[in-house]
Amino acid sequence: MNKQLAIDLSPYVEVTQSFKSSPDKSTKSEYVLTAQQNEIFAEATSAWQKYMASPEGKLLEEYVSQSDLLKIKEEVSKILNSDVFQLLKALLDKTGLDAGSFSIGLNIEVELIIGIAATIGVAIGVGDNKGLASSEFLTVAVDEGIDEGALAGVQFGLWTNAPSDLGGYAWATEAEGGFGVDGTVKVVYNGDDKEDILGVTVEVAVGEEDGIDEQETYTFILGSQSGSGDGFLKPAYQPRKNNFLIIQSVTCINTQSDGIGNANEVYFNFKADNEGKNYYYPTYDYMSMQGGDVWNCGRSVWFDSSVQVNLFDSDSIGNDSDPIGNFTINLSQLSLNTLTTFGSTINYSKGLDDVEYTIQVVLVATNVSHQ
Amino acid sequence: MSKHSIKITTITCNSTSESGHDEVYLICQSDAGLPIRFPDTINTNNPMSGGGTPWQVNLTLNFEYEVLVTLWDEDLSYDPNLATYLQSNDFRAGSGSGTIRLTNRNGADYSISYTYID
Numbered sequence: 001m002n003k004q005l006a007i008d009l010s011p012y013v014e015v016t017q018s019f020k021s022s023p024d025k026s027t028k029s030e031y032v033l034t035a036q037q038n039e040i041f042a043e044a045t046s047a048w049q050k051y052m053a054s055p056e057g058k059l060l061e062e063y064v065s066q067s068d069l070l071k072i073k074e075e076v077s078k079i080l081n082s083d084v085f086q087l088l089k090a091l092l093d094k095t096g097l098d099a100g101s102f103s104i105g106l107n108i109e110v111e112l113i114i115g116i117a118a119t120i121g122v123a124i125g126v127g128d129n130k131g132l133a134s135s136e137f138l139t140v141a142v143d144e145g146i147d148e149g150a151l152a153g154v155q156f157g158l159w160t161n162a163p164s165d166l167g168g169y170a171w172a173t174e175a176e177g178g179f180g181v182d183g184t185v186k187v188v189y190n191g192d193d194k195e196d197i198l199g200v201t202v203e204v205a206v207g208e209e210d211g212i213d214e215q216e217t218y219t220f221i222l223g224s225q226s227g228s229g230d231g232f233l234k235p236a237y238q239p240r241k242n243n244f245l246i247i248q249s250v251t252c253i254n255t256q257s258d259g260i261g262n263a264n265e266v267y268f269n270f271k272a273d274n275e276g277k278n279y280y281y282p283t284y285d286y287m288s289m290q291g292g293d294v295w296n297c298g299r300s301v302w303f304d305s306s307v308q309v310n311l312f313d314s315d316s317i318g319n320d321s322d323p324i325g326n327f328t329i330n331l332s333q334l335s336l337n338t339l340t341t342f343g344s345t346i347n348y349s350k351g352l353d354d355v356e357y358t359i360q361v362v363l364v365a366t367n368v369s370h371q
Numbered sequence: 372m373s374k375h376s377i378k379i380t381t382i383t384c385n386s387t388s389e390s391g392h393d394e395v396y397l398i399c400q401s402d403a404g405l406p407i408r409f410p411d412t413i414n415t416n417n418p419m420s421g422g423g424t425p426w427q428v429n430l431t432l433n434f435e436y437e438v439l440v441t442l443w444d445e446d447l448s449y450d451p452n453l454a455t456y457l458q459s460n461d462f463r464a465g466s467g468s469g470t471i472r473l474t475n476r477n478g479a480d481y482s483i484s485y486t487y488i489d
Contacts, residue, residue, distance in 0.1 A: 238403040284451055287456060288476035297461075300439065300461070
């Protein structure tokens with residue numbers, strides 16, 4: 001299982017879980033592909049089979065089973081550069097095409113407490129939208145009975161909207177297949193409106209995997225060629241490890257004299273056992289603190305032997321934050337259900353004084369079964 | 372694996388973090404697992420103002436070791452990147468009922484009432 005990808009997808013699942021199923025959805029659409037759609041999808045699915053048999057395709061499968069969301073997104077963006085898609089691109093380049101964008105996405109299944117079907121894709125402008133900035137997207141559906149796998153297949157889509165306008169809630173259902181199209185055809189509706197067709201997709205499974213007939217999905221625009229839309233969300237979910245602690249509180253002894261008020265805009269990141277990526281708390285934003293303040297943050301952490309916690313002052317926009325505390329917590333320093341205080345002092349030579357913070361940590365469980 | 376349950380009964384706003392309303396929603400995370408949002412529908416929140424009607428939350432949370440309840444102010448659309456952190460409280464196993472007051476330096480002042488179920 002690709003654990004990092006599951007963690008990267010977890011915050012999108014949080015959002016996707018926030019929609020309610022709508023009743024009265026038909027199980028099969030009467031929609032029939034137009035000749036133009038049929039021609040494009042037939043060529044796309046044919047080229048895909050050649051691509052997957054090539055060394056590039058084998059490499060892609062490896063990336064999907066091992067890489068994080070950012071890397072897989074980068075690799076998906078390169079797929080259409082392969083020579084096997086030249087004819088497809090010529091078809092998409094025709095003027096008068098009755099579509100706003102075309103997409104290629106990898107269908108990936110991940111088990112994360114619940115089953116997740118995700119499509120990581122790239123959309124390019126076609127027809128009247130030819131030349132518009134492309135977009136990279138992530139579509140998430142929460143499904144029961146997912147097989148724990150990696151690459152489940154590919155999805156090609158022809159959409160009415162421009163590449164940057166594919167985000168939001170949608171609902172898909174299976175439709176009649178097309179002539180020469182070796183895959184499952186689905187009609188995707190915009191939201192709950194059965195009259196508002198967002199697009200048509202064809203999905204080709206890898207191996208024996210059978211597609212899902214109906215799906216409620218939420219699509220996030222992860223980024224675009226024009227540079228707008230940073231849709232990456234930060235994970236909060238952490239897979240279980242042997243031991244469990246809570247960073248119960250952060251105490252400010254003395255703030256950084258940075259000339260921007262007396263308060264520090266405090267957030268922290270942490271990493272367990274020096275593995276994977278950093279987690280953040282608060283996941284977004286910060287907590288304003290001055291000398292004497294205690295922030296009962298209460299963030300819990302699974303770990304085996306150590307946790308590194310780094311405290312920052314978010315005075316600046318983006319990632320340009322000032323470090324205001326560094327703490328290394330080792331299991332050997334903790335006793336079960338006993339509060340332990342860790343201190344940090346940072347001296348800024350240009351500042352007027354030292355920045356001093358402590359964190360209070362309690363170990364709440366050890367040797368937890370988690371397989 | 373849940374051994375304990377707590378019900379968040381009401382949340383009262385004593386003061387907001389900004390002028391006008393705070394558009395409040397909760398993110399609840401049990402045992403560092405997959406967080407849930409409340410209200411559980413995209414783009415929904417509970418507008419609250421100081422001294423206004425308490426929010427009848429009545430949300431039961433199950434956990435093994437702890438559940439972290441974070442209050443957020445939803446400023447723009449569903450995107451959590453743009454939300455404002457108000458405050459949080461970590462609940463561990465316990466009994467009875469109580470109220471916890473949470474404040475921040477931006478003026479947010481909220482009271483969370485809860486009842487342990489088991």
